[in-house]
Amino acid sequence: MDFQISNRMRGMKPSVIREILKQMSDPELISFAGGNPAADSFPAKEIAQFSAEMLEQDPVGVLQYSVTEGVPAAREAVRKFANRHYSVVKANDDLILVSGSQQILDFVTKCLCNEGDVVAVENPAFLGAFLSFRCYGTKLVGVSMEEDGVNLEELEKVFAAEPKPRFFYCIPNFQNPTGRTMSEAKRKAVYALSVKYGVPVLEDDPYGELRIAGQAIAPIKSLDETGNVIYAASFSKIMCPGMRLAYCVCDKTLMKSLVIAKQGSDVHTNVWSQRICAELLTRMDMEAHIQEIRGIYREKAQWMMQLLDEKCPEIRYIRPEGGMFLWGTLPENVQMQDFVKRCLDKKLAVVPGNAFLVDENQPCQNFRMNFSTPTKQQIKMGVEIMAAVLREMQLQ
Ligand code: PMP
Numbered sequence: 001m002d003f004q005i006s007n008r009m010r011g012m013k014p015s016v017i018r019e020i021l022k023q024m025s026d027p028e029l030i031s032f033a034g035g036n037p038a039a040d041s042f043p044a045k046e047i048a049q050f051s052a053e054m055l056e057q058d059p060v061g062v063l064q065y066s067v068t069e070g071v072p073a074a075r076e077a078v079r080k081f082a083n084r085h086y087s088v089v090k091a092n093d094d095l096i097l098v099s100g101s102q103q104i105l106d107f108v109t110k111c112l113c114n115e116g117d118v119v120a121v122e123n124p125a126f127l128g129a130f131l132s133f134r135c136y137g138t139k140l141v142g143v144s145m146e147e148d149g150v151n152l153e154e155l156e157k158v159f160a161a162e163p164k165p166r167f168f169y170c171i172p173n174f175q176n177p178t179g180r181t182m183s184e185a186k187r188k189a190v191y192a193l194s195v196k197y198g199v200p201v202l203e204d205d206p207y208g209e210l211r212i213a214g215q216a217i218a219p220i221k222s223l224d225e226t227g228n229v230i231y232a233a234s235f236s237k238i239m240c241p242g243m244r245l246a247y248c249v250c251d252k253t254l255m256k257s258l259v260i261a262k263q264g265s266d267v268h269t270n271v272w273s274q275r276i277c278a279e280l281l282t283r284m285d286m287e288a289h290i291q292e293i294r295g296i297y298r299e300k301a302q303w304m305m306q307l308l309d310e311k312c313p314e315i316r317y318i319r320p321e322g323g324m325f326l327w328g329t330l331p332e333n334v335q336m337q338d339f340v341k342r343c344l345d346k347k348l349a350v351v352p353g354n355a356f357l358v359d360e361n362q363p364c365q366n367f368r369m370n371f372s373t374p375t376k377q378q379i380k381m382g383v384e385i386m387a388a389v390l391r392e393m394q395l396q
Contacts, residue, residue: 008115008137026347030382032369033349035176035324038300039373041293042240043280050279051272066271068259070097070247074274077281078247086222088231094255097277098262099269101206101234101246105132105169107265108202108230108248111257112166113138120158120165120199122150124356124366126176129169129204141165142358145175147318149182152189159197167200167230172220173208174323177356177368181321187220194228206234206246209290211322212298227251235277237324238290243273297324297372300379304371307383314390317369324372327353330365334393340367342392348385 054062069075079095082088089095098104105128113119115137121130123142133140141158144151150170158165170190172182182190194201203220221231227250234246248258262268280286304326308315316329328350330336340352353366374382 008135012131012134029347029349030374030378030385031349032371032374032382033351034373035370036373037237037241037324038293038296041296043284043289044240046280046284047240047276050276050283054272054275054279062272062275064271066268066274068096068262068268069094070269071271071274071278074278077278081281081286082233082247082249085216086218088219088221089249090224090227092227092251093249094252095247095249096255096258096262097269097274098246098248099266100236100241100244101204101232101248102128102132103262103265104230104232104246104248105129105202105204106135107258107261108167108232109133109136109138110261111254112200118163118165120155120168121358122170122175123358124177124353125169126171126204127356130358133169138166140358143168145178145180147180149180149186150190152186152193155190156193156197159193159199164197165199167202168194169202169204170220171204171207172217173205174210174320174325176207176323177325177351177353177366178327179318179320179323179325180327181214181217184217187217188223191220191223191229195226199228201229202232203229204232206232206237207323208233209238210294210297210324212294212301212320214321221249227253230254238286238293239277239280243276244270245273245277294322297322300371300374300376301326303376304369304379304383307380308386311383311387312390314394315386324370326369326371328367328369330367332365334365334390336365336367339389339393342389343385346385346389348382350386 074097075095078097079089109132113136117138118141119133119138120141120143122145130140143154143158172187174181190201201220205219221229230250232248235243308317314331317326330339337352340350343350351368353368354360354364357364
């Protein structure tokens with residue numbers, strides 16, 4: 001069969017990271033490439049227990065179709081969780097449970113964008129988001145990043161330009177890939193610009209709970225008095241990604257469209273996952289669990305940074321206050337793609353930084369390292385491989 005692929009999908013490329021991960025079947029490969037949570041952070045014992053109890057006591061409730069917005073008890077548990085530190089769910093907002101926050105990125109674009117529309121994005125940013133946005137034929141306009149978040153002058157120019165962006169995508173906490181955190185002042189400024197120019201903000205916050213240093217900063221959504229901010233958060237990093245469970249909080253008017261988008265896509269989120277999530281939120285000590293994960297990541301991040309300082313002083317990197325990634329910068333005399341390839345030849349996978357840029361062909365000296373998945377031993381071996389590659393390249 002000679003399939004005629006749609007204009008929308010023709011020319012779309014698979015995610016670089018998912019392609020690298022395909023090579024993971026090689027048991028000798030050390031991966032700093034993925035963004036997987038540490039396997040020892042999964043509440044596997046509790047999930048096994050709650051699952052057995054639910055299937056025993058209410059098999060039909062767990063296995064039957066359910067409502068699109070989410071199982072009521074689970075939605076209520078998640079609403080309380082979302083609001084426990086800040087007022088995230090406002091009076092005019094609704095909350096929907098979705099199959100991973102990737103799905104929110106898809107649905108928001110599906111609901112807000114026509115083909116050819118502009119979406120403003122932090123640049124660099126999460127390439128899975130770019131993929132979702134591009135699947136609807138949108139044009140991405142990148143706004144550069146500074147130490148404390150997006151460049152505000154550039155953002156204002158993009159908001160004021162014609163055509164106006166349909167929304168602005170940002171990851172204020174421990175951004176993927178740079179690990180940067182948007183300052184409180186910038187969050188306020190981004191919200192003010194959103195109101196001034198009428199451009200909604202899509203605040204993607206899958207890593208917010210994973211703070212390993214510094215003081216917590218309120219999400220942009222907590223400042224929202226006008227319904228401008230669409231908030232996305234996920235249980236992938238604090239429960240487990242295999243459950244595919246996340247939530248979106250936004251103004252009720254937009255939520256109506258999101259619900260229809262979901263009906264046309266997967267009808268509703270996996271009921272078993274939602275019910276397990278509700279049990280974990282109500283019966284497990286989530287705060288202690290989150291503290292434990294933070295402890296694991298703090299130790300791994302510090303270990304990776306210490307080894308980089310010792311063995312690869314030429315690599316500069318941003319010290320993240322949380323999340324899962326370090327964003328490395330290579331010296332000018334080291335060609336980044338060549339460095340990444342040589343690391344892979346020596347069985348270390350890292351992600352070339354240009355994969356996260358709106359324009360992948362721009363010059364780029366960066367690469368992304370993940371510290372949550374590898375063991376401490378693998379982190380050491382991986383950094384040693386990078387040191388050997390740097391020696392090899394600088395000697396030539
Ligand atoms: N947003 C960002 C910034 C991410 O890094 C990821 C994946 N790690 C996602 C969204 C999607 O996560 P999930 O679908 O597992 O909730």
